[in-house]
């Protein structure tokens with residue numbers, strides 16, 4: 076294990092709380108180098124009762140890539156002994172891929188670009204679920220929270236465009252939902268949740284922010300932690316925004 080992949084919360088005042096989890100608890104964040112991922116790491120380090128935050132990214136784990144099941148399985152195996160983790164956050168994802176931004180119209184679609192969006196935002200997510208669910212506790216309340224996007228909502232799609240990103244986020248949501256149904260049989264107290272953070276200034280959103288009201292990563296993550304703390308375990312996933320509102324799938 077690389078030292079940079081694990082950190083123990085500092086003694087600074089604890090700004091966050093996740094009182095629904097039994098205390099103390101451990102956390103694991105995938106995509107911890109991203110804007111939202113690093114904000115989750117910081118918030119969890121600042122969280123009352125959180126004894127350790129383990130991070131997984133292309134920086135902390137050499138060879139880790141959403142495109143490689145082997146690397147995902149290896150990262151899960153490496154971090155298993157430090158668990159179980161009462162909260163796992165998957166903050167990975169991409170919008171501009173291989174230098175290509177989202178498609179605005181049907182004529183812009185090409186198979187390779189669509190496949191890459193699915194590879195990262197849906198298949199990568201599924202493989203993370205496959206290998207990291209086992210790092211949740213077998214008994215007791217726990218949270219598996221993933222960064223989705225409102226544009227992945229079928230019913231919310233009034234603007235069109237962004238074909239590959241929208242469709243791959245919707246597919247990622249379905250994979251999460253299906254994993255939630257299955258996992259409820261063995262982990263009835265586990266909560267699965269897809270999260271919409273708002274428009275957060277980041278490498279991912281920078282080219283597309285104009286005209287949108289933005290929210291800082293710190294505020295988005297504080298709102299999401301507060302919202303997911305209140306969710307009940309059920310044999311389905313939830314889809315929520317950072318203000319605690321429910322989003323239709």
Ligand SMILES: NC(=O)c1ccc[n+]([C@@H]2O[C@H](COP(=O)([O-])OP(=O)(O)OC[C@H]3O[C@@H](n4cnc5c(N)ncnc54)[C@H](OP(=O)(O)O)[C@@H]3O)[C@@H](O)[C@H]2O)c1
Nearest residue numbers: 106108109110111140141167168222224274275277279280
């Ligand atoms: N920012 C927003 O306004 C917004 C809005 C709605 C939803 N979201 C969602 O929130 C999540 C995080 O977004 P963000 O704004 O924090 O973006 P970001 O700063 O670009 O972070 C993305 C994270 O995903 C990782 N990643 C991307 N492709 C990968 C790959 N092939 N293999 C392994 N890791 C990979 C990145 O790793 P590296 O650091 O190594 O590149 C980084 O840790 C995404 O799922 C995004 O769709 C964001």
